[in-house]
Amino acid sequence: MSVDEVGRIVMIVPTYNEADNLAWIVERLRRAQPGVDVLVVDDGSPDGTGHIADGLAGADPQVRVLHRTTKEGLGAAYLAGFRWALAEGYDVIGEMDADGSHQPEQLGRLIEALAGADLVIGARWVPGGSVVNWPLSRRLLSRGGNLYVRLLLGISVKDATAGFRLFRRHTLEKVDLDLVRSTGYVFQTDLVARTLHAGLTVREVPIEFVERVRGDSKMTPDVASESLKRITEWGLRERREQARRALARRRDRSR
Structure with a gap:
């Protein structure tokens, strides 16, 4: 699919201390996808x-800015951006990092995959996907974390923690953003699970993820540990709810 076929697209780029990267990544994005x-x-x-x-x-009418006064986490920034984009009438709403790890030149892959999909994820851990400049320890942490998510939540998505995404408008409307409470990096997994639970289609396409070369990474071991802890709490709660619903259905059938 092309930009013209899917409607108006906006890519949300959350930032905190990205002065070294922002102009560079926005220029690449505008050059790679002038209609976005x-x-x-x-x-x-x-x-x-x-x-x-x-x-x-000020120099480009296709670039807008939403200023927030405090640092409340990645998920909170995206929720604010989603609400703005929905109010502005966009048909497709995307996520990408400001540090260059998500390459704008590969955004076309995600746009093409929107045919028949409600959420498209640029994935590292699918055939054809890759990461550049990551030590083995971080590869194992990410792969292990995603395996844990699949087992805990019972989903088949290989890279549920990835942050290069395109949502169709109706997807964000159907998952009900007002019910989303996760604000940190677990937000990405939360939105995948909510999309699947709503009966919608998630498609993954391979990308090459490149570790930032300028500025400091926001993903520290402490952040990763906290994310896994929250996924565990949320996942166990969801599993209990699934068991409760299954028991209720069996009771209804036996009446």
Whole structure:
């Protein structure tokens, strides 16, 4: 599918202290996909990222900025961006990092995969996918984390923690964003599970993920550990709810 076939697309780029990367990644995105708009959601970056975003928006009407006053987590930034994009009438709403790890030149793969899909994920851990400049320890952590998610939640998505995505408008409307409470990196897994539970289709396409070369990564061992802890709590709660629903159905059939 092409941009013209899927309607209006906006890519949400959350930022916190990405002054070294923002102009570079937005320029690449606008060059790779001229028909795609950009929304920068800045969480009050003290390094001036918000001012850079304002400058980009002033020079390009297809770039917009949403300023937030506090750093509340990746999920909170995306939720704010989703609500803005829905209010603006976009048909497809995407996610991507500002640090260059998600290559705008590969966004076309995700757009093409929207045919017959409600959520498309640019995945590292599917055939054809890869990561660049990651140590073995981080590869194992990511692969192991995704395997854990699949087993715990009973889903088949190989890269549920990935952050390069395209949602159709109706997907975000159907999952009911007002019920989403996750704000950190677990947000990505939460949205995948909610999409699947809503009976919608998730498709994964391979991408090459490139570790940032400028600025500091927001994914630390402590952040990863906390994300897995929250996934465990949420996943066990969901499993209990699934068991409760199954028991209720059996009772109804026996009456």
